[in-house]
Amino acid sequence: MVYISNAQDASKLVAAKGGGEADDDAAAVVLDLWQQPKIPAPFVWPRADVALPASSPPTGELDVPVVDLAAALRDAAGMRRAVAQVAAACTSHGFFQVSGHGVPPSLARAALDGAAGFFRLPPAAKQRARRAPGTVTGYTAAHADRFVSNLPWKETLSFGHSHANAASNNSSVADYFSTLGDDFKHLGEVYQEYCEAMEEVTKAIMAVLGESLGVGGGYYREFFEDSSSIMRCNYYPPCPEPERTLGTGPHCDPSALTVLLQDGDVDGLQVLVAGAWRPVRPLPGAFVVNIGDTFMALTNGRYKSCLHRAVVHQEQERRSLAFFLCPREDRVVRPPAGAGERRLYPDFTWADFMRFTQRQYRADTRTLDAFARWLRPPACSGAAPAAGPPTTATQAATV
Ligand SMILES: C=C1C[C@]23C[C@H]1CC[C@H]2[C@]1(C)CCC[C@@](C)(C(=O)O)[C@H]1[C@@H]3C(=O)O
Ligand SMILES: O=C(O)CCC(=O)C(=O)O
Numbered sequence: 001m002v003y004i005s006n007a008q009d010a011s012k013l014v015a016a017k018g019g020g021e022a023d024d025d026a027a028a029v030v031l032d033l034w035q036q037p038k039i040p041a042p043f044v045w046p047r048a049d050v051a052l053p054a055s056s057p058p059t060g061e062l063d064v065p066v067v068d069l070a071a072a073l074r075d076a077a078g079m080r081r082a083v084a085q086v087a088a089a090c091t092s093h094g095f096f097q098v099s100g101h102g103v104p105p106s107l108a109r110a111a112l113d114g115a116a117g118f119f120r121l122p123p124a125a126k127q128r129a130r131r132a133p134g135t136v137t138g139y140t141a142a143h144a145d146r147f148v149s150n151l152p153w154k155e156t157l158s159f160g161h162s163h164a165n166a167a168s169n170n171s172s173v174a175d176y177f178s179t180l181g182d183d184f185k186h187l188g189e190v191y192q193e194y195c196e197a198m199e200e201v202t203k204a205i206m207a208v209l210g211e212s213l214g215v216g217g218g219y220y221r222e223f224f225e226d227s228s229s230i231m232r233c234n235y236y237p238p239c240p241e242p243e244r245t246l247g248t249g250p251h252c253d254p255s256a257l258t259v260l261l262q263d264g265d266v267d268g269l270q271v272l273v274a275g276a277w278r279p280v281r282p283l284p285g286a287f288v289v290n291i292g293d294t295f296m297a298l299t300n301g302r303y304k305s306c307l308h309r310a311v312v313h314q315e316q317e318r319r320s321l322a323f324f325l326c327p328r329e330d331r332v333v334r335p336p337a338g339a340g341e342r343r344l345y346p347d348f349t350w351a352d353f354m355r356f357t358q359r360q361y362r363a364d365t366r367t368l369d370a371f372a373r374w375l376r377p378p379a380c381s382g383a384a385p386a387a388g389p390p391t392t393a394t395q396a397a398t399v
């Protein structure tokens with residue numbers, strides 16, 4: 001997979017549209033391509049990614065446990081039940097749902113409506129938030145500013161939320177939206193409040209995870225106390241040929257923990273379990289939570305960062321809000337002593353891992369292993385040391 005490092009490569013998308021003037025705005029090209037009755041070649045994914053594995057029996061929705069966070073923090077019995085639920089989930093498919101999270105339904109609704117309003121804006125307005133190359137921040141349509149094939153059928157808006165200690169008057173999200181102009185000010189207020197609520201939810205989840213791993217409720221809460229998280233709004237438009245493309249391709253989240261809010265009852269999230277893609281039905285009022293690569297490394301592989309994807313629909317649009325909890329950028333990701341003699345992953349910082357996914361490697365089903373090889377190239381038997389970071393056969397470094 002070759003990254004396209006600037007809009008000039010959007011001309012490859014124009015080729016898919018059948019010629020015409022190269023447009024230096026990949027997003028505008030994508031939004032135009034999406035009006036066609038058949039999906040253009042760059043959006044067609046390999047059958048292996050899209051089709052249900054033929055061998056998998058029809059297994060239906062994944063039954064993920066619903067963890068009551070309020071009960072877990074209220075009494076020992078509630079914590080015991082939560083610990084048992086997350087331990088079972090995180091040592092298998094890595095997914096569970098949380099209730100008793102304390103997020104007002106009105107705030108969740110406002111955040112979803114805010115995303116709906118943003119993605120309905122005219123292309124020129126959305127382009128004011130265009131993603132800065134090499135970063136995760138900003139608006140993209142199908143990541144057409146980065147990739148030229150296996151394009152996801154989605155638009156995204158991503159921004160950071162640095163959770164300095166509680167004493168500081170953190171306004172990182174509101175500040176970001178204020179740079180986009182006065183008409184985005186309200187969005188900034190909604191997402192500043194939403195991200196702060198997400199931080200509180202992740203603190204409660206980290207307390208349960210710490211207890212379940214035997215390091216105590218405070219261990220991970222302290223580790224993530226000054227987190228540098230990412231908020232991502234996903235918009236999946238209706239698609240004329242949903243069976244040939246994907247909204248988000250098969251991947252594990254490189255971050256530590258994901259708290260996902262699905263909009264209404266439009267399903268889309270699927271988790272790979274025992275060779276079958278299992279839908280996770282949106283539970284009204286609950287958030288879907290999954291372990292990411294960074295937390296899997298923190299537990300030396302004991303808790304699993306699992307493969308998941310998002311499918312799209314012919315008639316229905318879908319939105320989801322993903323809050324990716326990430327450690328402070330310079331904090332070293334290393335499992336606690338006693339987490340297993342043989343280390344599965346080298347020490348790393350989130351800053352390095354994040355840069356790897358934004359500049360070197362498209363996050364997919366093997367990101368953490370590719371990153372570990374990039375950090376520690378396998379010793380070559382007498383061959384000259386590899387010049388620069390190795391890349392996988394299917395990916396080339398950013399040009
Ligand atoms: C660190 C990150 C990179 C991605 C956003 C966060 C966590 C999830 C990653 C992603 C969604 C995994 C699938 C591929 C990806 C390119 C996407 O479809 O958006 C990934 C995100 C990204 O690199 O922007
Ligand atoms: O939209 C979804 O349901 C999943 C999105 C996702 O996995 C992601 O953005 O990392």
Ligand SMILES: [Fe+2]
Binds near residue numbers: 251252253258308
């Ligand atoms: Fe994900």
